[in-house]
Amino acid sequence: MIKINLFKKKDNTQVVFRNQKLVLNLELLKTISGKMGWQGKGTREDPIVITGNNIPLKLLFSKSDLFLNIKNLNLTSLTLYRCSNITIENCKIHNLVLNRSQHNTVRNNSIMIVEYLFSRANKFKENGIRRVKNSNYETKHFDVFSYLSIIFGLLLVLSALRDMIAQNVQWISLFVLIMGILITFSIGHFLYVRFQIRKLLPNEFHNNSSISRLKQIFNHGILLEEMAN
Numbered sequence: 001m002i003k004i005n006l007f008k009k010k011d012n013t014q015v016v017f018r019n020q021k022l023v024l025n026l027e028l029l030k031t032i033s034g035k036m037g038w039q040g041k042g043t044r045e046d047p048i049v050i051t052g053n054n055i056p057l058k059l060l061f062s063k064s065d066l067f068l069n070i071k072n073l074n075l076t077s078l079t080l081y082r083c084s085n086i087t088i089e090n091c092k093i094h095n096l097v098l099n100r101s102q103h104n105t106v107r108n109n110s111i112m113i114v115e116y117l118f119s120r121a122n123k124f125k126e127n128g129i130r131r132v133k134n135s136n137y138e139t140k141h142f143d144v145f146s147y148l149s150i151i152f153g154l155l156l157v158l159s160a161l162r163d164m165i166a167q168n169v170q171w172i173s174l175f176v177l178i179m180g181i182l183i184t185f186s187i188g189h190f191l192y193v194r195f196q197i198r199k200l201l202p203n204e205f206h207n208n209s210s211i212s213r214l215k216q217i218f219n220h221g222i223l224l225e226e227m228a229n
Helices: 026-032 140-165 171-197
Strands: 002-005 014-018 021-025 048-050 058-062 068-071 074-081 086-089 092-099 105-107 110-117 123-125 128-134 203-206 221-223
Touching: 021 026, 140 171
Parallel strands: 021 058, 048 068, 058 074, 068 086, 074 092, 086 105, 092 110, 105 123, 110 128, 123 203, 203 221
Antiparallel strands: 002 014, 014 021
16 A cells, blocks of 8 residues: 655645555545645535546545546546445546445446446436446345355354353354354345345436446346447
8 A cells, every 4th residue: 555645744644545546535535625626615516526637547435425526537447435426427437336335426428347336326327338237246146145144154153052052162162153143244234235225216327328238237227218239
């Protein structure tokens, strides 16, 4: 990880590059937008406009609900992690990733690959998109796998507790107990996140070209207007 200080020492604010990727979270956006020459206050009426030639080819926005307008950029990678209220327009992007992000707008861009995970209520309008990918975590098959994994985890916990009650406490019983708890809680967390995300409307695709078929992508995206190649 490379840390580059853009300001005076008394400011103690750093912009973080991970593998040449600029990582911006909510607090950092509030701090450096003026320093970077980005106009706007981050409100609906006055969004922060992120543009210019001094921006790396890889951007990651993390946990931000500021109103942002990303425009006129050439990027190899753009990732939104737990973000909302972001508009991306007039950009050329090789790989666009939406992870647990909602209520964002992507319009009038040229994009090679769009990927999303646990992301809904986003709008894609008048883009050129070559490929749309969704994670296996969004498929119905993962639901079956999840429930079976939880049952398996609970069985491990019950088996370990039975041995302990029988005063047959061994290191293997403790190991089985810990594994069962980890499996149950980790898969349960995935299911909880999916349940919360599914309360939102599906992603919408309007007037996107270079897409021959997008309807009901893994039962998670909805195509409102299908365009031929």
